[in-house]
Amino acid sequence: MELLCIRQWISGLLPTWLSAWCIKPVGGALVRQEPEYILLALMGSPLKKIMLCSSEKEIFSVEEQVMVQHSVIINNMIEDGSYNHEESKIPLDCVDSKTLKKVIDYCTHHTHHHNDNQEDLEAWDAQFLNVDSNGLYDLLMAANYLEIRNLLDLIYGTIKNMIKGKKIDEIRRIFNIKDHGFTPEEEEQNRKEYPHFY
Amino acid sequence: MKHKADAEAKVLPLELVEKILVWLPVKSLIRSRCVSKQWLSLISDSRFAILHYDTADAAPTNKNTRLLYLSSEVPEARCVDLEASIRGDYALQLPLSCRQFSLSILGSCRGFILLRIHVNGAPLLLWNPVTGSHRSVPYPIIDPVPSWVGFFGSSNKLWGGLGYDESCDDYLVVVGWGNDQEWEPHWEYFSVRTNSWEEIECGHLPPHLVTIDCALFCNGVLYWLAVKYMKVNVVIAFDLAGKHLSMVSFPTSGGSRLLKLFAGCLGISYLNFTEDQKIEIWVMKELSWTRLNVVLPYAYGIHPLCFTKGELVGTKNNELVKVSDKGVSVESLRISCHDNDSKMVMFTESLLSLPDEFGGTGKEQGK
Numbered sequence: 001m002e003l004l005c006i007r008q009w010i011s012g013l014l015p016t017w018l019s020a021w022c023i024k025p026v027g028g029a030l031v032r033q034e035p036e037y038i039l040l041a042l043m044g045s046p047l048k049k050i051m052l053c054s055s056e057k058e059i060f061s062v063e064e065q066v067m068v069q070h071s072v073i074i075n076n077m078i079e080d081g082s083y084n085h086e087e088s089k090i091p092l093d094c095v096d097s098k099t100l101k102k103v104i105d106y107c108t109h110h111t112h113h114h115n116d117n118q119e120d121l122e123a124w125d126a127q128f129l130n131v132d133s134n135g136l137y138d139l140l141m142a143a144n145y146l147e148i149r150n151l152l153d154l155i156y157g158t159i160k161n162m163i164k165g166k167k168i169d170e171i172r173r174i175f176n177i178k179d180h181g182f183t184p185e186e187e188e189q190n191r192k193e194y195p196h197f198y
Numbered sequence: 199m200k201h202k203a204d205a206e207a208k209v210l211p212l213e214l215v216e217k218i219l220v221w222l223p224v225k226s227l228i229r230s231r232c233v234s235k236q237w238l239s240l241i242s243d244s245r246f247a248i249l250h251y252d253t254a255d256a257a258p259t260n261k262n263t264r265l266l267y268l269s270s271e272v273p274e275a276r277c278v279d280l281e282a283s284i285r286g287d288y289a290l291q292l293p294l295s296c297r298q299f300s301l302s303i304l305g306s307c308r309g310f311i312l313l314r315i316h317v318n319g320a321p322l323l324l325w326n327p328v329t330g331s332h333r334s335v336p337y338p339i340i341d342p343v344p345s346w347v348g349f350f351g352s353s354n355k356l357w358g359g360l361g362y363d364e365s366c367d368d369y370l371v372v373v374g375w376g377n378d379q380e381w382e383p384h385w386e387y388f389s390v391r392t393n394s395w396e397e398i399e400c401g402h403l404p405p406h407l408v409t410i411d412c413a414l415f416c417n418g419v420l421y422w423l424a425v426k427y428m429k430v431n432v433v434i435a436f437d438l439a440g441k442h443l444s445m446v447s448f449p450t451s452g453g454s455r456l457l458k459l460f461a462g463c464l465g466i467s468y469l470n471f472t473e474d475q476k477i478e479i480w481v482m483k484e485l486s487w488t489r490l491n492v493v494l495p496y497a498y499g500i501h502p503l504c505f506t507k508g509e510l511v512g513t514k515n516n517e518l519v520k521v522s523d524k525g526v527s528v529e530s531l532r533i534s535c536h537d538n539d540s541k542m543v544m545f546t547e548s549l550l551s552l553p554d555e556f557g558g559t560g561k562e563q564g565k
Contacts, residue, residue, distance in 0.1 A: 137208045144214060152217075160221050163230075171233050175215070176207035181235030190232045197229050 050078070051089035052104070054097040059089060062104050063111075070107040072147035094145050099138040102128075106151055129158055133174060168197050216240060220253045224262050224328055224547035247549040251308065260546050265503065265511075265518070266290070266303075266311065266327065267542040271534040273297040275327060277547075280504055280511050284518055284531045290327040295334075296320075302540040304358035304373075305413040305420070309548025312360040312371060322371060324360070324390070328547050335371055338386045338395035359413025359420040363438040366391065367553060370438055372398070372413065372420055383407055385443065387436075390552055398436070400443050409434065412540050416464045421446070433466075446482075465490075467502040479505055504544060513542070 048064040067074045074090065077083045083090060092100060106128060113121065129136065136155065143151040163171050172180060182190065191198050210218075219230060219241065227250070231238045240246055254260050265278045278287040292301075300316040313323040321334040358373040369390040376383030382405065385398035409422040420436040433446040448466070464482040479490045479502070490505070500512040500519060509528060510521045516535075520528040535541050 134208045137210050140210065140214060144217075156218050156221055159218050164222070164226055168229070168232050171230070175233070176209050177234050178207075180233065186235075194229070194232060197232055 053089045053091045054095055054100045055093045056097045058097040060100055060104055066107050066111045069111055070148045095142045099142050102139060103142050125154055212236060220250050244551055251548045251550055262547040264545060264547055266545050267535040268301055269534050281506055284520055284529050293325055293332045296323060303412055303543045305360040306543045306545035307360040307362050307415040309546055309550050311545055312358060329549055333552055335388055357409040361415045361420045361438045365439050372436055398443055421464055
């Protein structure tokens with residue numbers, strides 16, 4: 001039986017007040033979820049997978065629930081019906097394979113381990129972000145594109161801590177800023193006015 | 199955005215840099231202005247200043263809140279981060295035009311401080327200590343001129359406050375003066391946008407009302423602690439949107455002390471003489487008072503300033519002290535300042551600039 005028919009059948013059986021109780025996390029916020037999806041999950045139906053396609057044309061298969069919970073963009077694509085489970089894949093031209101794999105890792109871990117205690121999750125996050133600055137920026141841009149709120153907040157917090165209290169030259173290195181754009185006179189003026197920054 | 203070989207060092211697009219910088223404390227932003235020309239123009243943009251301020255203010259406690267006091271030893275202002283160790287205080291340059299005079303603080307709001315210069319004829323000063331920009335606000339012209347104008351003697355009080363009217367993105371300077379014996383008080387407010395003074399109706403307030411503290415701005419209302427008939431303490435409130443003065447009732451009668459802002463809400467600290475001489479703290483939420491479930495043993499001589507993370511910060515003689523809720527002194531810092539002279543204020547560091555009268559957001563107006 002096609003999934004759509006199952007859905008309609010179930011939703012016909014359920015009282016309307018039930019939908020008020022069904023909420024799920026999407027992209028870090030909580031939204032109402034149709035009760036029929038929750039029932040299906042509870043009934044142990046095979047977890048729906050979706051296909052994500054990286055910029056290098058590599059296909060990654062991932063549980064639909066995992067991505068829908070974390071990425072607002074993917075959730076919207078699936079809810080408005082522009083994604084057909086049977087044939088299409090979601091093309092992500094901005095994200096390369098290495099980064100996409102990491103993003104999927106993050107979302108999968110946080111979905112399956114969301115009941116873990118805070119310390120364990122934070123330790124896993126710290127290990128997850130133990131990458132070089134290029135990798136970190138790729139992750140940031142992917143999380144920004146896919147609108148994954150908790151990954152974004154995690155990366156913002158990490159970068160913010162990386163630059164707090166650092167000297168100007170170190171900040172430039174962290175952000176790969178080769179040409180600061182100041183004239184020699186302006187740079188000289190800054191160094192004189194704020195010697196302790198350098 | 200497509201990227202080429204991995205070997206090429208990646209540069210974050212400016213829109214993402216902005217999203218990171220918005221979370222930085224003000225001090226780090228000042229430093230970040232020197233990183234690159236792009237970052238300088240981003241941080242100096244008034245749109246960014248507003249975004250940064252709103253982001254910090256939306257958090258449960260604004261991380262940029264500081265205590266600022268005017269040093270009585272050297273002509274400078276000093277800033278203390280009360281959430282962190284209070285030993286880490288730093289100096290801020292006063293505007294050049296007022297460094298050699300005696301000053302007092304009438305209020306603060308959104309990173310601006312209202313300064314009063316104790317010299318005949320000197321105007322009020324609106325000052326942002328972080329950016330250094332300032333604007334002078336001449337006193338209103340009163341007709342007929344009372345005989346005491348220019349003579350700020352002990353029985354003639356001048357009080358004031360600084361607030362922000364969200365409905366029209368305008369800063370209002372409120373000034374009042376009077377004498378608790380003879381003259382009726384007079385209240386006026388100055389709008390930074392229209393650059394003019396307007397009188398405030400105060401006939402409905404009880405007579406002989408004189409305020410004893412500088413104003414606190416909280417949720418669109420300015421509050422003063424005032425004295426009625428030289429005895430009874432009352433709270434006067436000025437609603438900025440409605441331009442309306444009113445009185446706010448106290449939670450209980452009794453030995454009230456200071457009116458201070460606690461964690462974003464209006465708070466009053468009480469000296470409860472009846473029960474073991476404890477300091478009680480009452481907080482006003484939604485126009486009703488609740489007593490905080492923290493009662494501090496009366497540490498003799500402490501004037502409470504603020505209550506953060508279960509610790510009370512206050513002044514005691516010439517020291518700033520942090521006291522745990524058991525009354526144990528956690529930290530102290532010697533400061534050359536007495537709170538009684540209106541030389542101390544809680545303020546929030548910001549990069550904001552004042553709107554100019556032509557409707558734009560102002561540029562620097564130094565003197």
